[in-house]
Amino acid sequence: MQAKAVINKDFTVSTVDKRVYGSFLEHMGRAVYSGIYEPGHSSADENGFRRDVLDYVRDLDMPIVRYPGGNFVSAYRWEDGIGPREERPVRLDLAWRTRETNQVGVNEFSDWAKLANTEMMLAMNLGSRGLDDARNFLEYCNHPGGTYWSDLRAKHGYKDPHNVRIWCLGNELDGPWQVGHKSAAEYGHLANEVSKAFKYFDKTLETVACGSSNDKMKSYPEWEATVLDQAYDSVDYISLHKYFGNEENDTLNYFAKAIDLDRYIVTIGGVIDYIKAKKRSNRDVKICFDEWNVWYHDRKEDGERIASWNWPEAPALLEEVYNLEDALFVASLLNVFIRRSDRVKIACMAQLVNVIAPILTRTDGPAWRQTIYYPLQFASKYGRGTALNVATSGPTYNCEVAQDVPYLDISAVLHEGGKSIAVFALNRSLDQSLDLNLALQGFSGVTIKEHTMMAEDDLRAGNTVDNQNRVQPRKGSGLQIDDDGNLVGALAPKSYHFILLSVSMA
Template sequence: MKARVTVHRDFRISSIDERLYSAFIEHMGRAIYSGIYEPDHPQADANGFRKDVLKFVQDLRIPAIRYPGGNFVSAYNWEDGIGPKDKRPVRLDLAWRSKETNQVGIDDFAIWAEQAGIEMMLAVNLGSRGLEEARNFLEYVNFPGGTQWSDLRRSNGRKDPYGVKMWCLGNEMDGPWQIGHKVATEYGRLANETAKAFKGFDPTIEAVVCGSSNDRMPTYPEWEREVLEECYENVDYISLHKYFGNKSKDTLNYFGKIEETGRYIQTIGGVIDYVKSKKRAKNDVHICFDEWNVWYHIREDDSRRIKEWDWPEAPPLLEENYNFEDALFVAGLLNEFIRRSDRVRIACIAQLVNVIAPIRAEKGGPAWRQTIYYPYQFASLYGRGDALNVAVDAPTYDCSVADDVCYLDVAGVHDKAAGTLTLFVLNRHLTETADLDVSLTGFGSPSLAEHLSMEGYGLNDTNGPDKPDNVVPGMGTGVGVEDGQLKGKLAPLSYHVLRLSVG
């Protein structure tokens, strides 16, 4: 398969917001309890957090993390998670039909986030609660002292405010399953008033309003229009969510969902532009794609189990075992976010530990990195800088979700400060090697500094506690720079990170 690629230094899409590589963690299943927090574990630190999991998190260099939900937040009382642990109430979590012990709350999670080097993006409950409770939460978290809620934080052991700048105004409020579900205009008005209050407190706060839960919702994309018409001037982002799967066992159609996601982003971008023009607004609203991941392997089984169980504490839930095919898909989806980085400024993999996550951890046992960990890590480490408009000329295919899907998926990032050009390349052809020929224009005398690859695995190969390194990246071969052009061969069903020194 011949594949010609053209990369020009000046053909720039956007400067990438590093928060494109953010994460999400919810009080759900074992994401928190026996995920990041397990006081009785041999690897627990003085605060009860697992050091083995923390190390894997730190190695991802995650810029921001969305917390505490998710569906969980829409019936959550944040006050339950503060103060002495032995005084905190046990509550029923209506979202996931389980008990919440509240042993981890905002002050505890903030300790973990600081250890991990991650900025917090907090969600407020606009389902069962409203503006007043959200305002109190903001005061507790961000005001220095001398008021009821800020002094309570200080009495709980945290003198300095957390200075959280990103705030999510509820979660999936378009979904009938959501506690406190609202129609678009009702939610939009509440979100507008909440955003006004938050920006009255601090005009540098960034507010994220709820968009569609997915692009299959019957209200999509009308929901976005109606919500934004209520709150456009006071918000900074609109959130999108989308989960992916391959129940049909059609690999090429699965990979085609990357193109489908591009259409989703493009559509909402158009809605944003329409509302901005209609309102004659001066501010820009971007997309926060704050829930995305593969979720299908055990989804139906978990849905049945939730209905049957009797309010357990931190039950195993949504613990997907990701395979090599999923890693290739995640690599391609991250490429799409890079290409759409003019619109998508923040994106959060959902979730981070145990629950549909790149990191798994057994209670009392080991932690390991799933297959999808590696493309996520590579994008986070090397995908910072300017996204470039890469032209690809290669064979294409049609599938049920998209037509004219290119077998070769390429995203390019130019880091001027570091003097590097990174190409993230996915060959999604099932059987054919890509004969790669990349024209590099405007980069002086480039040289290949590093070639990382994931290739040669079966699509169903996974990692696990007994085989944590069964599917891992290695050093790639067969690619080099000749006469200023990057040339080589890329195996079918393979992913490559090609890092060039470009001066």
């Protein structure tokens, strides 16, 4: 099979916001307790944070992490997680039917975020609570001092404000499963009032309104239209969530589900444009895709466990073991975010540790990287700059999800200074190599600086506690620059490629 692609230095999409490579930590399962925080662990620092996990997070160059939920936040009292640990109450978490000890709260998360070299993205409870609690939370986190809440923060050992710049206005409040579920009109009014209040405090703060929990909701996309009709002038982002899986055991159909993500973004982009035109506004609301990942391997079984258990403390939950097939699919989702970087400015892989996560740990044991860790790492480290428009032609296939699905999935990012280009390419074919010819118009002196790939005969191969490096990137081969300055060569079946090109502007 042969595929052609063309990039031109003058045909760009948008600057890729580095926050599109973010993640998410919820008080759910072992994401926090024995995930990032385990005081008795051999690698724990003086604050109880696992250094082995921190090393893996820093290696992701993670720009932003959303916290503390998720469904958890819709009944959460942030005040429970501040002050002396021995005085913090134990609460029932209605979202996951567990006991929450509150040994980690906003101050500890701030400490961890600094160690992880990441920015905090805080979510507030707009399910069971409202405006007053939200503004108190903001004052506690961001005001320098001289008021009740800011002085209380100083009393707790944090004289300097946390200076959180971006705030989520609740979580999935379109969902009937959510504590404090609201209609779109109810929620839109509340989100607008909270966002306005936050910007009375500091007009440079950014706020994220809840969009649809997924694109299969009956209220989608009317929910977004109603919410934005009320809150467009005050919010900066509308959030979207979507999880994917290969429940049909059909790999080509699974790979094509990246097109569903693209459709979702395009649809909500259209809703945003409609409301902008309706309001004769000059503002641009962007998309924050703050929950996305593969989630299906144990989803049904975990749902049954949650319904049956009796309020355990930090139980193992949703600890998906990912394989190469999942890694290739995650790479294609990241390509969508790059290609739609004009719309999507923030995205959070859900979640970061243990719970549907790129990093797994064992309590009192090791931490290791899952297969999906690597495409996120390459995108985060090298997918920053200006997204280039990649025009492609080549063989396609049909499946249940979509028709004319290209075997070649590709994105490209021109780095600042114009001296290098990162190319992220996937061959979706299960049994045929793909001869690629990528023309680079407007560039000269093209050389391959780095080529790394992920490919295995067994798509079900994954990394486990007993074989932590079974699947990992390796040095790529088979690509070269021809006499015309084009990138040419064969992409192996079911393979992912990161190619770093050194270039000069022609």
